[in-house]
Amino acid sequence: MDVQEVLKLADDLVFINTGKHLDNLQEVILRGTLQGQKYSKIADESHCSEGHIKDIASALWKLLSEVLGEEVNKANFRVRLEQVKLSNLWNFNNKDCVHIGNVNVCENNSQSPKVPNSPIDEEFLNKGNSESKLRQFLTEMPKSGIFYDRTSELATLKQWILHEHTRLLAILGIVGIGKTALAAQLVPQIKDEFDFVIWRSLATSPPPSILQTNIIQFFCRGGAPVPAPNADGVVVPENGTTTGGLPLLNYLQKYRCLLILDDVQMVNSSGQLAGNYQLGYEDYGTLFRQVGALSHNSCLVLLSWEKPREIAALEGQNQPIRSLQLHGLGAEAGEILREKGLAEHQKWSELIEQYRGNPLWLKIVATMIQDLFNGSLSEFLSEDKLFLGDLELLLDKPFNRLSESEKQVMSWLASETAPVSISKVPENLQLSRSQFLKVMQSLGRRSLVEKIPEGDRTFFTLAPVLKEYVKTNYPRPNCE
Numbered sequence: 412m413d414v415q416e417v418l419k420l421a422d423d424l425v426f427i428n429t430g431k432h433l434d435n436l437q438e439v440i441l442r443g444t445l446q447g448q449k450y451s452k453i454a455d456e457s458h459c460s461e462g463h464i465k466d467i468a469s470a471l472w473k474l475l476s477e478v479l480g481e482e483v484n485k486a487n488f489r490v491r492l493e494q495v496k497l498s499n500l501w502n503f504n505n506k507d508c509v510h511i512g513n514v515n516v517c518e519n520n521s522q523s524p525k526v527p528n529s530p531i532d533e534e535f536l537n538k539g540n541s542e543s544k545l546r547q548f549l550t551e552m553p554k555s556g557i558f559y560d561r562t563s564e565l566a567t568l569k570q571w572i573l574h575e576h577t578r579l580l581a582i583l584g585i586v587g588i589g590k591t592a593l594a595a596q597l598v599p600q601i602k603d604e605f606d607f608v609i610w611r612s613l614a615t616s617p618p619p620s621i622l623q624t625n626i627i628q629f630f631c632r633g634g635a636p637v638p639a640p641n642a643d644g645v646v647v648p649e650n651g652t653t654t655g656g657l658p659l660l661n662y663l664q665k666y667r668c669l670l671i672l673d674d675v676q677m678v679n680s681s682g683q684l685a686g687n688y689q690l691g692y693e694d695y696g697t698l699f700r701q702v703g704a705l706s707h708n709s710c711l712v713l714l715s716w717e718k719p720r721e722i723a724a725l726e727g728q729n730q731p732i733r734s735l736q737l738h739g740l741g742a743e744a745g746e747i748l749r750e751k752g753l754a755e756h757q758k759w760s761e762l763i764e765q766y767r768g769n770p771l772w773l774k775i776v777a778t779m780i781q782d783l784f785n786g787s788l789s790e791f792l793s794e795d796k797l798f799l800g801d802l803e804l805l806l807d808k809p810f811n812r813l814s815e816s817e818k819q820v821m822s823w824l825a826s827e828t829a830p831v832s833i834s835k836v837p838e839n840l841q842l843s844r845s846q847f848l849k850v851m852q853s854l855g856r857r858s859l860v861e862k863i864p865e866g867d868r869t870f871f872t873l874a875p876v877l878k879e880y881v882k883t884n885y886p887r888p889n890c891e
């Protein structure tokens with residue numbers, strides 16, 4: 412690639428991500444870098460301070476690193492872009508045409524790729540199965556392993572997605588309950604109904620603009636046009652402002668897409684009530700809201716520990732916005748214990764009940780029983796305290812996200828021997844009634860409290876494992 416080609420590719424990558432082309436100074440820095448110049452020389456030639464050049468360069472390397480998903484710096488910039496070209500994602504075969512995936516997007520000027528007036532990829536989408544793989548981006552979806560039960564959950568999800576046109580759907584549940592495994596079972600069963608199927612994990616908390624870029628790249632690889640800039644060079648949806656300014660929404664409207672975002676809780680903030688976004692991540696809320704509100708045939712599936720506020724506010728039986736709360740496996744969880752080589756079948760149900768049928772918790776505890784009790788379930792169950800072992804580490808993650816007031820309320824719930832009513836604020840909690848109710852609601856949205864309806868009243872309690880975790884890790888609230 413010559414200097415011009417590398418610069419053009421960098422410009423396209425930046426443009427796709429930010430909706431803006433490289434400015435003069437950024438281009439000078441990249442050109443200087445390609446010519447082996449030091450920042451001091453680039454600074455002299457562009458009449459800026461070296462510090463300023465370094466700042467701009469470092470922001471540019473960061474942006475390119477985020478876009479490419481690997482470190483880009485002054486030393487490896489050319490190599491990285493050569494690799495992108497070789498990966499066939501972006502090919503420049505001549506000055507007039509950019510090849511993205513299998514589709515040529517021809518330019519009418521040298522500045523920006525042209526978006527065709529009508530979907531150029533109709534033909535592409537109608538091709539046979541060999542191309543369909545190019546529109547299914549599932550490398551982040553875990554391989555499905557041995558999987559028990561969940562027949563009714565799978566049927567519900569298929570009904571909602573395929574027959575009731577659910578546009579926004581959350582699969583919710585505590586750590587280890589099987590959200591990812593369930594979705595990984597579901598996707599192969601329904602994927603051929605969609606033009607595009609994309610699975611992305613938010614475990615690394617990608618900023619919304621980066622996620623959007625990544626996903627748009629998948630669309631482009633699958634034959635969709637790159638987004639169009641408006642007169643100011645900013646990417647906007649084709650139909651003006653209705654898509655909230657998020658170009659991704661345009662693709663979800665134009666194609667029938669199944670987009671699965673896993674580990675969505677990682678874009679929420681810690682230390683606050685459930686459903687608040689980290690600073691700078693609020694666009695996720697906008698995206699979820701708009702996906703629920705706009706008319707389209709796509710479905711966005713969110714897998715999370717926390718129910719997103721947008722879903723809590725808008726979901727309903729007759730709405731295109733739904734959530735599925737995952738509970739533990741029933742007796743089928745015994746298969747997990749069988750796999751782990753536990754005997755004493757007659758005691759399995761007791762263990763499953765204590766660990767609430769949570770497949771991961773059961774795997775962890777069964778391993779512990781093998782390691783420490785020589786596989787004797789009765790010896791393990793005769794311990795007077797529920798033993799957490801490695802489960803404690805697993806539970807640290809969701810518990811470390813709680814606000815102080817949530818921790819207080821969890822301590823109170825753990826200290827109660829029977830399920831409690833929330834008709835009054837407990838005296839040892841220094842919370843107003845409204846704060847108390849908000850906290851209870853938030854804990855419910857995190858799947859941390861169990862609700863027990865009794866007549867026209869509801870009582871609350873904690874699963875034994877959570878109770879034990881809280882007793883071990885949190886002091887009693889404001890103890891006398």
Ligand SMILES: Nc1ncnc2c1ncn2[C@@H]1O[C@H](COP(=O)(O)OP(=O)(O)OP(=O)(O)O)[C@@H](O)[C@H]1O
Nearest residue numbers: 557558559585586587588589590591592593770771
């Ligand atoms: N129905 C099932 N049958 C057998 N194993 C299961 C089932 N569901 C989940 N598992 C196993 O339990 C473990 C946890 O499942 P998974 O990762 O899907 O949970 P999760 O809810 O996504 O957890 P996290 O909140 O950490 O993302 C995995 O090893 C998975 O294979």
Ligand SMILES: [Mg+2]
Nearest residue numbers: 590591673674
């Ligand atoms: Mg998961």
